[in-house]
Amino acid sequence: MPKTILKYNKKDIWDLLSEITDPEIPVLTIVELGIARSVEQEDDKFIIRITPTYSGCPAMDAIEKEIHKKLRLNGIQNYEMKKDFSETWTTDWIPQEAKQKLKEYGIAPPGKTKEEDNFLHSLKEDKKKVPCPYCGSKNTELQSEFGSTACKAQYYCHNCDEPFEHFKCI
Amino acid sequence: MRTQTTTLTKKKALFEYLIRLADDRLILGHRLSEWCGHGPILEEDIALANIALDYIGHAASLYEYAVEIENKNRHRDDLVYFRNDVEYRNLKLVELPKGDFGFTIARQFLFSAFSFFLYGKLADVGDEQFSGMAKKHLKEVKYHLRHAREWVFRLGDGTEESHQRIQNAFNEIWTYTDEFFYTDEVDDLLQDEGLAVHKKGFKNDWKQLVTGVLEQATLNVPDFDQFMASGGRKGFHTEQLGHLLAEMQHLRRSYPNARWE
Numbered sequence: 001m002p003k004t005i006l007k008y009n010k011k012d013i014w015d016l017l018s019e020i021t022d023p024e025i026p027v028l029t030i031v032e033l034g035i036a037r038s039v040e041q042e043d044d045k046f047i048i049r050i051t052p053t054y055s056g057c058p059a060m061d062a063i064e065k066e067i068h069k070k071l072r073l074n075g076i077q078n079y080e081m082k083k084d085f086s087e088t089w090t091t092d093w094i095p096q097e098a099k100q101k102l103k104e105y106g107i108a109p110p111g112k113t114k115e116e117d118n119f120l121h122s123l124k125e126d127k128k129k130v131p132c133p134y135c136g137s138k139n140t141e142l143q144s145e146f147g148s149t150a151c152k153a154q155y156y157c158h159n160c161d162e163p164f165e166h167f168k169c170i
Numbered sequence: 171m172r173t174q175t176t177t178l179t180k181k182k183a184l185f186e187y188l189i190r191l192a193d194d195r196l197i198l199g200h201r202l203s204e205w206c207g208h209g210p211i212l213e214e215d216i217a218l219a220n221i222a223l224d225y226i227g228h229a230a231s232l233y234e235y236a237v238e239i240e241n242k243n244r245h246r247d248d249l250v251y252f253r254n255d256v257e258y259r260n261l262k263l264v265e266l267p268k269g270d271f272g273f274t275i276a277r278q279f280l281f282s283a284f285s286f287f288l289y290g291k292l293a294d295v296g297d298e299q300f301s302g303m304a305k306k307h308l309k310e311v312k313y314h315l316r317h318a319r320e321w322v323f324r325l326g327d328g329t330e331e332s333h334q335r336i337q338n339a340f341n342e343i344w345t346y347t348d349e350f351f352y353t354d355e356v357d358d359l360l361q362d363e364g365l366a367v368h369k370k371g372f373k374n375d376w377k378q379l380v381t382g383v384l385e386q387a388t389l390n391v392p393d394f395d396q397f398m399a400s401g402g403r404k405g406f407h408t409e410q411l412g413h414l415l416a417e418m419q420h421l422r423r424s425y426p427n428a429r430w431e
Contacts, residue, residue, distance in 0.1 A: 056228070145317040146213075
């Protein structure tokens with residue numbers, strides 16, 4: 001029996017995934033966010049690994065539906081989506097160029113995560129200043145640890161009087 | 171006299187342990203969701219809703235692992251919607267009504283502090299899936315703790331009214347706190363297998379953190395040796411859980427085959 005000749009490969013699928021933007025932060029793709037982890041081929045089937053960001057992220061359902069839609073519209077049926085928990089999602093996976101895009105969009109990007117030796121001790125320290133994505137000033141104030149989405153915090157800039165959101169480091 | 175003996179296997183113990191953790195988060199998530207649209211300020215309406223989402227996400231992954239361990243082809247929704255109150259294994263603390271904002275914050279602080287220590291230790295257990303979950307949940311719990319701690323300061327060291335309300339809250343909720351450290355044969359068996367942690371081992375750390383924050387917030391620390399409620403882990407709940415579950419399960423039980431499309 002002849003082996004099936006596939007019209008597309010891993011890279012084609014990865015390229016398609018790179019077109020899918022986050023529903024809440026449309027300036028970033030699910031590849032840039034590190035939600036899409038990998039595409040592997042097992043015989044005639046492709047395994048697409050995705051990882052959720054925050055545990056309760058309500059956008060994950062929408063993202064999964066978008067992936068199905070994108071693949072099916074491009075004639076791709078022989079795939080399986082798997083949720084990968086082997087590595088914990090971290091904002092460190094977001095590449096520098098994507099962080100720059102966040103800033104230009106008006107969201108203060110996450111810094112690099114620090115391995116805290118003592119989280120409780122760090123609670124007592126002065127919070128690090130998040131620079132305003134609009135004017136760059138560090139004269140900003142945290143208003144709430146949670147913003148329009150679980151992954152963002154709310155800030156206010158006392159220099160240019162603009163409120164802005166910060167993509168939290170996690 | 172009839173004695174009932176059931177052998178506690180590792181599988182049954184792990185299932186039970188996961189359910190306890192999941193039930194805590196599901197029920198507390200439900201209580202927090204009751205603030206949606208009723209928050210004292212918009213930022214807190216959003217914050218509490220986001221924390222509720224985190225909890226429900228934690229519960230979902232814990233339940234999913236539990237049904238996988240159980241291997242009886244059940245779905246996590248079966249655990250959520252088709253168990254009665256006597257089958258739930260959450261702490262009594264989490265089922266108490268949300269109260270005023272001070273009560274909610276007091277509960278958030280005490281529970282987040284406990285979760286922080288618990289998950290910190292669970293991140294090292296010898297089960298990759300369980301420790302992976304713990305590592306992920308811990309990251310989010312740190313933000314919960316940060317949020318609650320700040321509010322304890324603002325309310326305690328705030329106005330006369332905010333100070334009184336949160337002091338009353340801590341006084342009222344205190345009797346439910348020792349249950350955090352309840353241990354039984356389930357914990358013992360899993361500990362021997364390297365799958366659970368010795369909760370009493372970090373009780374002092376928890377007490378220290380809580381005392382420090384309350385004192386800094388100019389609040390009185392209630393007596394750690396007072397009478398403490400218990401029973402939640404064995405299915406003995408307050409009247410409140412029944413009402414909560416009725417609300418939560420009603421739709422699903424009325425239309426058991428309904429699906430989100």
